[in-house]
Amino acid sequence: MTASTFTFQTLDPETLLDALWDSGIRVESGLTALNSYENRVYQFSDEDRKRYVVKFYRPQRWSEAQILEEHQLAQALLDDEVPVAAPLLLQGKTLHQHDGFWFAVFPSLGGRQYETDNLNHLEEVGRYLGRMHQTARTATFSARPTMGLQEYIQEPYQVLETSPLVPKALRPLLLTAIEALSTTLQNCWHTQWRSLRLHGDCHPGNILWRDGPLFVDLDDARMGPAVQDLWMLINGDKQEQRMQWDILLEAYSEFSEFDPHELSLIEPLRAMRMVYYLAWVARRWQDPAFPGNFPWMTDEDFWRRQIAIFQEQNRLLQEPPLQLMPEF
Numbered sequence: 001m002t003a004s005t006f007t008f009q010t011l012d013p014e015t016l017l018d019a020l021w022d023s024g025i026r027v028e029s030g031l032t033a034l035n036s037y038e039n040r041v042y043q044f045s046d047e048d049r050k051r052y053v054v055k056f057y058r059p060q061r062w063s064e065a066q067i068l069e070e071h072q073l074a075q076a077l078l079d080d081e082v083p084v085a086a087p088l089l090l091q092g093k094t095l096h097q098h099d100g101f102w103f104a105v106f107p108s109l110g111g112r113q114y115e116t117d118n119l120n121h122l123e124e125v126g127r128y129l130g131r132m133h134q135t136a137r138t139a140t141f142s143a144r145p146t147m148g149l150q151e152y153i154q155e156p157y158q159v160l161e162t163s164p165l166v167p168k169a170l171r172p173l174l175l176t177a178i179e180a181l182s183t184t185l186q187n188c189w190h191t192q193w194r195s196l197r198l199h200g201d202c203h204p205g206n207i208l209w210r211d212g213p214l215f216v217d218l219d220d221a222r223m224g225p226a227v228q229d230l231w232m233l234i235n236g237d238k239q240e241q242r243m244q245w246d247i248l249l250e251a252y253s254e255f256s257e258f259d260p261h262e263l264s265l266i267e268p269l270r271a272m273r274m275v276y277y278l279a280w281v282a283r284r285w286q287d288p289a290f291p292g293n294f295p296w297m298t299d300e301d302f303w304r305r306q307i308a309i310f311q312e313q314n315r316l317l318q319e320p321p322l323q324l325m326p327e328f
Helices: 013-022 064-079 119-136 149-162 171-188 238-252 260-283 289-293 300-317
Strands: 027-033 040-046 051-056 096-098 101-107 196-198 207-209 213-215 222-224
Touching (some): 013 051, 064 101, 064 119, 119 196, 149 171, 171 260, 171 300, 260 300
Antiparallel strands (some): 040 051, 051 101, 196 222
């Protein structure tokens, strides 16, 4: 079975309970599935009524070494008092295996939703991202990849080129739009940035609020430019974005230096994420969790909109990059 055809059908309740028992935890109640498509994540309570979250990694996505690098980064951040969800050390290790599944157990850390329109929240997140990157720069990943066009454009193009989800009548238009994006990206994507270990997927949904931010889900951690962990927090029109960037970077710069040349990567990174996202869903379509949660992927109008979005993004890539105040 390949990574694209794998499903979690064999991860039944008995397997879950046996895996946790082997790691030294007896489940008393719960095993409630949480919102996760790439992996399988469950919340439960043990016999002492302590609440935990167990994460079963999708096989054939990350290697043992790559998962351990995620855990090492999380622990380094926790040691430096950066609020992240880090795996627990059970029986002397954070990563466990049962019936072919790698899994890790985390404390259950509640919180309310990060408020995307709250500038005080944005400022506080900026400070903690500066601290996160301060810690992240003290070492590098050797097993995890570095962000680039191969992973985010070229490989997704190959997936969408053959995916049955793409309507045949629209496939040439979609591929032409991605090819145009790729050509433009090759001209504006640059590597004049200092690579560091990233959260990788730092969007508002991966931030909880508990008298301050709590960062969760380092599953997409990889090497890349600092701006990757910042740009998804910005929204609104250009004036609102400039104000938000000023607040975010002023707070971030209290702990980490930011290279303003990385601002030119915002729209390239946005374009890369757009294409990568479509291919990600197409890769996972054999998993029953995906058709039920992404029903629009079978709608021709959805693909027409995507073509128009790619064409508009290609236009944006050719505009001058964002410019901020001189201090940045």
